[in-house]
Structures are given as structure tokens and as C-alpha cells.
Amino acid sequence: MIKLSWALVAEHVDEWTGxxxxxxxxxxxxxVGTAVESSGMKPETVRQWRTDFLAPVVESLRKEGAAALARGESWSKAAGPFLACASPAIRPEAR
Incomplete structure (x- = not known):
């Protein structure tokens, strides 16, 4: 089980578990893409935000995050105003 949470500074906080x-x-x-697109930024700014901030964090999650989680460790990555963290989560039935 994995718990993934993220924050966009002063805008949006959310999580996913699975x-x-x-x-x-x-x-x-x-x-995050939906939150950024509905933020009121111009379309070209949204595209740049996705390229400069969102894409590097998602790519890191898929690579470094996957490796860290496989070792039972946590992972985090920040890019500009965006932070994401993942950690192994305890299954509710294991408590």
C-alpha cells in the first residue's frame, strides 16, 4: 500500500492511497493538471507549468519513487511551488 500526497503552494493539497x-x-x-488548468493561468503558462514542474515530479515518482518504495523507504520531490511525497502505508487490516 502506498500513500501519495502533494501540495501546490497556497492553492491545492490532495492525496491518493493505493x-x-x-x-x-x-x-x-x-x-494536479486539473487544478493548474482551472487556476486561471493563461494556456501557455499552464503548458510551461506542466513542463517545468509537474512532468519532472511525476517522472521522478515513476523512477526514484518506485525504487525508494520498493526498498520500503519514502520519497519526495519538489519543483517550484509543487511538492509531492510518497511513503509505504500500513494497510488498515494490518493495524
């Missing part, structure tokens, strides 16, 4: 890191990365990309 077993599949690929699904988590997709949820991160979709939810």
Missing part, C-alpha cells in the same frame, strides 16, 4: 504506483502517478498528474 497499491499500484502507476495509478498513483496517473492520479497525481490528472489531479
Amino acid at each position: 497499491d499500484n504506483l502507476a495509478q498513483g502517478a496517473a492520479a497525481l498528474e490528472a489531479k
